[in-house]
Amino acid sequence: MASELKQNGEENTLQSIRYSRGRLQLLDQRKLPHDSVYIDIQDSTAGWHAIHDMVVRGAPAIAISAALSLAVEVANLGSVDWSVNDAISFLQKRLEFLVSSRPTAVNLSDAATKLNDVVLKATNDMSKPEAIFQAYVEAAEGMLIDDIDTNKAIGSNGAKFILSQTQKCHNLHVLTHCNTGSLATAGYGTALGVIRALHSEGLLETAFCTETRPYNQGSRLTAYELIHDHIPAVLIADSAAAALQKSGRVDAIIVGADRIAENGDTANKIGTYNLALSAFHHGIPFYVAAPLTSVDLSLSSGEQIIIEERSPKELTHALGGQGQQVAPSGISVWNPAFDVTPANLITAIITEKGVITKKDSSTTFDIKGFVESFALPLTNETNI
């Protein structure tokens, strides 16, 4: 067993997840950009709270953090007088509990389903609880390691495709929303990974990032990442995004995803739909960048995606609910954390396996066909 799991090989302040077998630390993203504080996560209960309270956030990051929180719990169990069935039941119940921490990002339930499959397969091959626990831990660790390669493939595919679609051969101005970088993944990022790839190829003039109220993932996290990587960046208010597009200073918009339905309808941070509507009006290409673990083929359209509603305090108090009260007591609040952008407003979906475009005059995507073309396991809602 690897005693020290090397992740992206370098210590940096953008590492949302720090892991070695038996130990998990999560960067407390609620304290960024001012303080870089890591919290020790001892078990799946602590993992659940870290995800629910947005210590860690971002669809891939919450899936990996959940998986690893149970891995450290298992690694530190010590000797238990359990049967094989006890071990399976324990893992399945903890995975089901972890999935309940946040409802919208499918990556979390996708990871739980895959880990459950690993556990059941291990049961067939081995007859000791320790062996089943070992199989679980190694599979969870694999998700951490694989994510960075996935994100770099998304970055490369996205940069090539965006360049192929624009008349400009450099000096691109790209607008992004929320945070989809190293802080939302195991490293490098998805939509922000595409921006990193464009920058590293010398193709990017400016990355515009929205502040992304009410939780300010853009002003607190994406701006932090862009400054950290010395990428030329401009922060704008969410409400300035349409005016910026009207000014002609945006060549493309690229966002992440929390759950993509079979037809390409995409749930993402609240405000994404606004951007897509404005992009459509201004004739600006609108791209979604996400790993295939963000696809939920069990949903035919975005109508069925559950949208998380978060605390009113995120609006009535500054700093996403952590600061002073700014709205009068007693005001009613509606605070959906995500919205759904219909496929007809999305130009293309950039994945680690390639870019999904619409066929002919279709207004929707055939994601099932894309996934099957790689003979990949079909992603469906968790079955645990």
Ligand SMILES: CSC[C@H]1O[C@H](OP(=O)(O)O)[C@H](O)[C@@H]1O
């Ligand atoms: C690559 S992260 C995907 C997605 O997650 C973020 O939501 P949250 O910060 O609430 O976890 C945002 O919707 C990103 O686009």
